[in-house]
Amino acid sequence: MVPLPARRALLAAALGPAGRRRVPRHRAPAAAAAAARHSSGAGGEAEEPGGATAVLRHLLLKLRATGPVTVAEYMREALTNPGQGYYTRRGGIGESGDFVTSPEISQVFGELIGIWYISEWIATGKPEAFQLVELGPGRGTLIDDILRVFNQLASLLSKCDISIHLVEVSPKLSEIQALMLTGGKVQSNPKDQSAYMKGVSKTGIPIFWYRDIQDVPPGYSFYLAHEFFDALPIHKFQRTEKGWREVLVDIDPEVPDQLRFVLSPSSTPATENFIQPEEMRDHVEVCPEAGVIIQRLAGRIEKDGGAALVADYGHDGTKTDTFRGFRNHKLHDVLRAPGTADLTADVDFSYLRKMTQGRTATLGPIKQREFLKNMGIDLRLQVLLQNSCDGATHEQLLHSYDMLMNPKKMGDCFNFFALLPHHRLVHPDKKHKPESKSPLPPVAGFGELLLK
């Protein structure tokens, strides 16, 4: 990584005096911003009177035939059912526009993340190639902003072979991403690849789409997961007088075609596997799928090098019941009209850290406002304000800065967390020759940006 004054130079080179300022496309009420991701009510799966949806009808058949399902199974059906899931069909973040995530609020967010990767690339000796792998890219806005930074630093990156790899289950969203990133010029099911689609970015960088991280080729890679892990299915557990019980979803016998939560009559395999004997909380949520993905990322980084940046709302193993739904910028009953609302749960960063199994070092979680401050967001705001001449743009810049940074909006509830090879933080030979090497450069974003 570059020394700190050089980091400021990198920032200036990458972003330019004014950059290409894009007016933020979406405005959301403050309460909505704090909750982060929202669906519009428009498009996609229709809700019949009484809240019936195709996903609900499918679930009712299943529940009648085989009994209650875990919350994880319910969430998976509601979000990614191949025919009718929320992400599969509507993609939520659509053109209708009332869907809020940080990259959608301000281009500065993606620009600073782009600089984070370049800074890590420099710190690890400018390898001759890297893959940038994004999990759950939404509309493709974040990767588009990162690619613009790479393009502005073309002279620095000219000898580096860069490719983009997007892991996306939603056909609808992958279409939107393809349009945003390649102008829609893509090839489906390329014969020579494990990808289901490929194309070339507007700046000439190859882009590949996959359904699973395991399909992404090995190699030195930077991973990015922004508001991805919170969308993965969770199991829920409740402490009772008889011990831990799993929370399940069943048909409500009192109200036709309505769902309710019940407790498993005895412990389930998940209770045995996921609750630690020393657990102090009375209610616990665990996301095993997140654990498996983190294990894979840690294994890949240990073997091939690179880094992973995870940004999401979450906690460090302290919160209890965080499962919630959003529709039309409002909280939505998680059991009502599945397939028409976004379902989400806070990410347990302590669980992610544990699931690296020591294969990588971890940094964070650190609050979004601290991470962005350390990355130089204030400098960037000043430059943009100085270079914009109309009042509306000024107001928009200040508004989007406030959305990202205000502790009551997205500043405090979102966190950044990184996986890095151990040798990135500690010299491998430090134990034997403690004085032999110059200190390792600090990791951007996780320490204060000191300007000289």
Ligand code: SAH
């Ligand atoms: N990162 C984007 C979008 C977040 S929404 C942003 O911040 O704006 C969650 C994204 O994850 C969507 O693109 C959704 O389709 C995708 N997704 C959800 N579950 C997934 C899974 N199991 N595998 C791959 N992608 C998934």
